[in-house]
Amino acid sequence: MPDRGRPVLEVRGLEATLTGRSGARVQAVRGVDFAVASGECLGVVGESGSGKTVTLLALLGLLPETAHWSGEVRFEGRDLLALPDPVRRRARGAGLGVVFQEPLSALNPVFSIGYQMMEPMRAHLGLTRRAAAARAAELLELVGIPEPGARLGDFPHQFSGGQLQRITIAMALACDPRVLIADEPTTALDVTVQAQILALIRRLRAELGMAVIWVTHDLGVVATLADRVLVMYAGRVIEQATTAELLGDPQHPYTRGLLAAALAPRAPRPRRLRPIPGHPPAVAPARGCSFRPRCAEALAQCAAREPPRIVIGPRRDVACFWDPATGGARDG
Amino acid sequence: MAEPLLQLEELTVHYPLRRGFLRRVVGAVRAVDGVSLELRRGETLGIVGETGCGKTTLGRAALRLVEPTSGRVRFDGTDLGAIGAAELRALRPRLQMIFQDPGASLNPRMTVGRAIAEPLEEHTGWPPARQAARVAELMEAVGLDRDLMGHYPAELSGGERQRVSIARALALEPALIVCDEPVAALDVSIRAQILALLEDLQARLGLSYLFISHDLGAVRHLADRVAVMYLGRIVELGPVDAAPAHPYTAALAASAPDPEDWRHPAPAEAPLSGDLPSPAAPPAGCAFASRCPEVMAACRVHAPALRAIAAGHRAACHLHDPEMRA
Ligand SMILES: Nc1ncnc2c1ncn2[C@@H]1O[C@H](COP(=O)(O)OP(=O)(O)OP(=O)(O)O)[C@@H](O)[C@H]1O
Ligand SMILES: Nc1ncnc2c1ncn2[C@@H]1O[C@H](COP(=O)(O)OP(=O)(O)OP(=O)(O)O)[C@@H](O)[C@H]1O
Ligand SMILES: [Mg+2]
Ligand SMILES: [Mg+2]
Helix, strand or coil: CCCCCCEEEEEEEEEEEEECCCCCEEEEEEEEEEEEECCCEEEEEECCCCCHHHHHHHHCCCCCCCCEEEEEEEECCEEHHHCCHHHHHHHHHHHEEEECCCHHHHCCCCCCHHHHHHHHHHHHHCCCHHHHHHHHHHHHHHCCCCCHHHHCCCCHHHCCHHHHHHHHHHHHHCCCCCEEEEECCCCCCCHHHHHHHHHHHHHHHHHHCCEEEEECCCHHHHHHHCCEEEEEECCEEEEEEEHHHHHHCCCCHHHHHHHHHCCCCCCCCCCCCCCCCCCCCCCCCCCCCCCHHHCCCCCHHHHHCCCCCEEEECCEEECCCECCCCCCECCC | CCCCCEEEEEEEEEEEEEECCCCEEEEEEEEEEEEEEEECCCCEEEEECCCCCCHHHHHHHHCCCCCCCEEEEEECCEECCCCCHHHHHHHHHHEEEECCCHHHHCCCCCCHHHHHHHHHHHHCCCCHHHHHHHHHHHHHHCCCCHHHHHCCHHHCCHHHHHHHHHHHHHCCCCCEEEEECCCCCCCHHHHHHHHHHHHHHHHHHCCEEEEEECCHHHHHHHCCEEEEEECCEEEEEEECCCCCCCHHHHHHHHHCCCHHHHHCCCCCCCCCCCCCCCCCCCCCCCCCCCCCCCCCHHHHCCCCCCEEEECCEEECCHHHCHHHHC
């Protein structure tokens, strides 16, 4: 059992600039740092376009050729991005399980589900055909596919959308990853199926000590799954805290806005929704805080410079000059 | 009591089930199976249930966008099945739908301005200047920036596309809008903006909504009453703040993730396991029996009928039938 508490994956100073088809350059990730320990689940939230997917692609070394990136990604002590390509691919294939935002793009329509699940197990775990087939069936059972053994020969089009999504999660778990990286894997699922997947992930973390990075824009999912949360806005981490701290006492006005705009499905009487006005910027402003145009609390200094990540507790920081406790500027 | 705006009586929609090389009809998918409900004027009725339970089909049948296999739809006193194409066309402006997938329902070669003007061109005969003024007014109402007028759907964000589809639905000042998952694909803050917009429009214009979603959380915010569907049938229908009476409704409510959940330890098991049975071969007895945590012997034999359990609250479950419990 890997020892808990030690970071298994650490990301430092990650930056990524992408070039769109029209030639426009987007600074999608602007200095992201975080770490996740064995058995820990890190939730990553943030609005559409805030750089969540690009962060994951960058740390996996999967950005398009035209992208510019820099930073350090340490996986079990090795700098992944500095490794030669084949070594990195092997380390990634065996150690990191990935579920992409669009699961269908991860499946090949012309191969059976069984074949697609068994290939990586044979390559990375050295399993025989029979052992790989047995394990594939076991994994399908784990994610709730009925009669798994009989369905290994079926092709993707023979499954429902929700089942396909569960199959991609089974595939990510195939090689006993030390870290599971999942990008909105349950957004398109029914709440009942989503609850099944979340229960499964909680169990695997407890049983295998697997670390999890779970990207979502649903604060409800974060509440039941994550130990800690990163909030991203316009390519930066703007708040980091434990789940209880973040949801019980949010500090950044954007995080506070997200909570006020979230649905409370079991509250006795739903409160009136208070949406955050406006939209996130397509390009971060040249000066000042990128949330300032939508922020009701903006102070004079917010226009002058981008707030740094201010440490306000053990493993807790916020990139904001405003202090909700006083309604004025933070000390220091 | 005033006559309801929309009345569905024993509405049933079966799709042919085709198999094999010749696509022969080998059976029927019972997408909607004997649904009766009423929508009052100015009311929002939520329709919830899992993927494939028949929500979209019900919404389309209510507007006669699909032909029911049997049953009746009355809109504002008119039997929609008994009128001809011309009469139906005359009613169309009052019956609108916001489609589940705005990306697919918008014409990719039509700009935002043209897309919103289209229903006006088709139904009003207004001069172009008046149409243009109305388009501007609608874009303002749904919070779409004027600069987007000349953009094509591919150049919009998901939330912006959804607003275009709402603006189109509002163009002719309808009485009824079927909103099919209008916020499912959206981000938290855009979702809140759209829900607040729908609430606001209803307060100002007295619209009635059939609000379809698989998310009880979204429905609770907007709806006055909720109909819960399972495999083509209504299993519970009642006020939005009533305690769930059907075990399926309870499981749906318990499954919805809530930002307050961090206060309690997470459950080890999901409230519900397994999948919906096939709508082509529904089981004998209660369709939910195979997944129900409170299943009794009778449930596998007799299908429960939808019966009143309190004023304005109905459920189809033997747990609420004293004879079956005995
Ligand atoms: N291949 C690409 N070329 C150019 N720009 C891109 C590319 N992929 C993403 N971007 C841009 O980078 C920014 C961050 O995108 P990213 O996909 O990481 O957002 P996200 O937080 O994952 O959003 P969502 O919640 O919608 O998935 C966006 O402005 C996006 O338009
Ligand atoms: N045109 C069609 N031909 C045949 N079967 C269909 C057709 N449209 C829907 N169905 C089937 O009818 C059933 C109900 O489908 P419907 O789209 O109404 O469900 P839904 O509740 O809206 O699901 P979702 O939440 O996924 O949108 C499903 O089993 C579906 O596969
Ligand atoms: Mg993404
Ligand atoms: Mg539907």
